[in-house]
Amino acid sequence: MRHDALLRHAVVLACALTAAGTAIAAGTGGQQSFAPAYFSQFQASSAMDMASRLPGFVFDGGNPSRGAAGNVLINGKRPTSKTDALSDVLGRIPAAAVERIDVINGGAGGIDMQGHATVANFILKPIDLVSASVTAASYATTDGALQPGLDGNYNLKRGDRSINIALGWRRAPDTGQGRGQRTTRYADQAQPARLSLDSDGLTESQTVKVNYAQALLGGDVSWNGGYNPWTYQSQSRQAAETLALASNDNVGRTLEQGLAYTRDLWPGASIDLKALYRSSDFTGDAAYTAGGVTSHSVTTNTASEQILTGQLTWQALDGVVFRGGVERAINANDSVNTWQANAQAAVQPGVSASAHESRLEGQLSSAWQVDSALSAEAGVKLAQSSLSTSANQADGKSYVYPKPRLRLSLSPAAALQLRLRVEREVSQLNFGDAAAYFGMADKSLRADYPDLVPAKTWLCEGAVEYRFWDRGAAILSYTQAHISDVIDRMPIRVASATYDAAGNIGDASADSVSGMLNLPTDSWSLPQGLLKLSTTWRASSVTDPTTQAARRLSGEQPLSWRVEFSQDLPEQRTAWGFSVDNGWSNDSWQVGERDTSSGSGWARAYVNYRPAANMLVTLELNNLASRNISYDRQHYAGGDRYASNVDFYEHNLTRTQPFAMLRLRHDW
Secondary structure (H helix, E strand, C coil): CHHHHHHHHHHHHHHHHHCCCCECCCCCCCEEEECHHHHHHHCCCEHHHHHCCCCCCCCCCCEHHHCECCCEEECCECCCCCCCCHHHHHHCCEHHHEEEEEEEECCHHHCCCCCCCEEEEEEECCCCEEEEEEEEEEEEECCCCEEEEEEEEEEEEECCEEEEEEEEEEEEECCCCEEEEEEEEECCCCCCEEEEEEEEEEEEEEEEEEEEEEEECCEEEEEEEEEEEEEEEEEEEEECCCEEEEEEEEEEEEEEEEEEEEEEEECCEEEEEEEEEEEEEEEEEEEEEECCEEEEEEEEEEEEEEEEEEEEEEEEECCEEEEEEEEEEEEEEEEEEEEECCCCCCCEEEEEEEEEEEEEEEEEEEEEECCCCEEEEEEEEEEEEEEECCCCCCCCEEEEEEEEEEEEEEEEECCEEEEEEEEEEECCCCHHHHHHHHCCCCHHHHCCCCCCCCCEEEEEEEEEEEEECCCEEEEEEEEEEEEECCEEEEEEECCCCEEEEEEECCCEEEEEEEEEEEEECHHHCCCCEEEEEEEEEEEEEEECCCCCCEECCCCCCCEEEEEEEEEEEHHHCEEEEEEEECCEEEEEECCCEEEEEEECCEEEEEEEEEEECCEEEEEEEECCCCCEEEEEEEEEHHHCCCCCCEEEEEEEEEEECCEEEEEEEEEC
16 A cells, blocks of 8 residues: 555656656756856855756755765865865855856766765866955844844965865854643543743854865865854743743854865876864753752763775776775764752762774775766775774674665656666664663663664665756656664563663665656746745655554654745846745654654745845745644553553644844955
8 A cells, every 4th residue: 555655646746747848958968067157147156056056956965974975066076074064165165266067967977976866066266266255144033032143254265275264153043942832631630731831042153164275295185174162052931830940051062173185196096085083072951940949960972083084086998987995983972961859969970871983994886987878886885883882892893784886877868867776775873872772781681682783774766857948857766775673762671661772673664756846937927937846755664663563664754845936036136935845744653652743834935135246135034834843742651552551642832933034245
């Protein structure tokens, strides 16, 4: 039944996409190039503005902190930094510095796609350049509060040397907070218990980022550094028969340094070397006051990451590229918790966790541009990981996993491309889960259970992309995943109790169908307009370790969709647009309860106005529909969904408020 429903959705979506119009050839099937003149119609002032206007391209910043690269390259390379958002990097590059943008599909030209179907490669001009910008911004909330921010950026390029300095100070409200109610229905009580909620939060952060590059020993060397201290405070007022106050006072910082060197070795061959060090620390004080008594739970966390990477690239023949490389990473994460029941009580030690990972990964791959219509990429990574949860590594575990991949791209016509991807992925263990599992005080509790290992996924993905009307594009993809050693909450049962722990719960299958449609609206009396429709259907099946019944994967959202419209009006020096999505809804299962989290749709509108060529004023209206956020708990007596009945239901509902953002950017 699940596959039949997905098939019906796919057929309907395919019919809609096919009806979009007649294709118009635009470049080769594997690569399209866009000159800066193309973006003048959109009044683009930065590389990020240009990326958001690329036909059929959906920007993905990736998740650098987890090793997931984005789908944008700069001069064929990915940024070294793990703390600098890709959108911020592109936002600091002036449009005048861009020579062209190559949109690459399916690995054309030997580009390392890093798991993305499409990559945009920004080629920068080899010219001297000086630029600067200042952006002043402020949040405005419905209670009249203003939260300002100020960012500055400076770029200097002289010959083979360049430097970029970015400074920022920002205050931002927690837009997920608001007013609401908690309703709890107990199995042994006729009347529910109700509690009113009123919460707010505020984040303040400072950033200092420096990037420097120059020629060195026949190659190019670059260094980046970043420092980001931040604070977060929140309060939640809980009123029933008595008043209670829950508050959080968090402070943290991140520090990063990166070094990269690239050099041509001989014609067609080059080497890339990277080194990165990143550290962070965090202290959080969660306080709860009721009846004149205040308790404190304090958590301190420190983490660090060290990475060394080397890669050799060799273009052996025209259209044939080989890559080989190795990466060494060392991660550490330590957390300590203390508890104080009241001001007179002694501070008690709480849960402490420590996890250290050492990882070595080698990779070998080849990309082959057979002709203008067909390209292929094949490769394998071999990852060895050693995980320890104690200083003496007495409980250390080591694993070796191969990760092969194959990608094919075929363009039977200039406007049509077919893509196939088969790949094995291995997840990264959550340090908290690993420390809690291996760090159990009573090792006999898990004596009959296998060790916690990463989840392994075989992915098979097929996609068809169809381009039309210059800026129009339609993409339909189907992905099937077979997952082994799924990680979720599992029961550890002994005669006297049932424990909830992270563990491998078995195998699972997952399917998804995604569609995207970009429709230019010039023929609808909306010149320079673009309507974007995107949606994804998801279905999965796994055996619940507590009840042995089939269910979805925890955290999976069955359906997501988004509608966006934007229009550039060059004569009025204005651009405007709006977007609407369906929010989220997902379930998660613990041993003793089932939780459901959901948020209603989000609506946003904006307008950009240029009073001068070097000035941009932006007004954003966010959360226009006042999103409702709900969190439901279905709790079972005895902490076991299999062996007991529901003892209470808890429904939390928070209504968030609309807010506006006003930004003024001045460029020099």
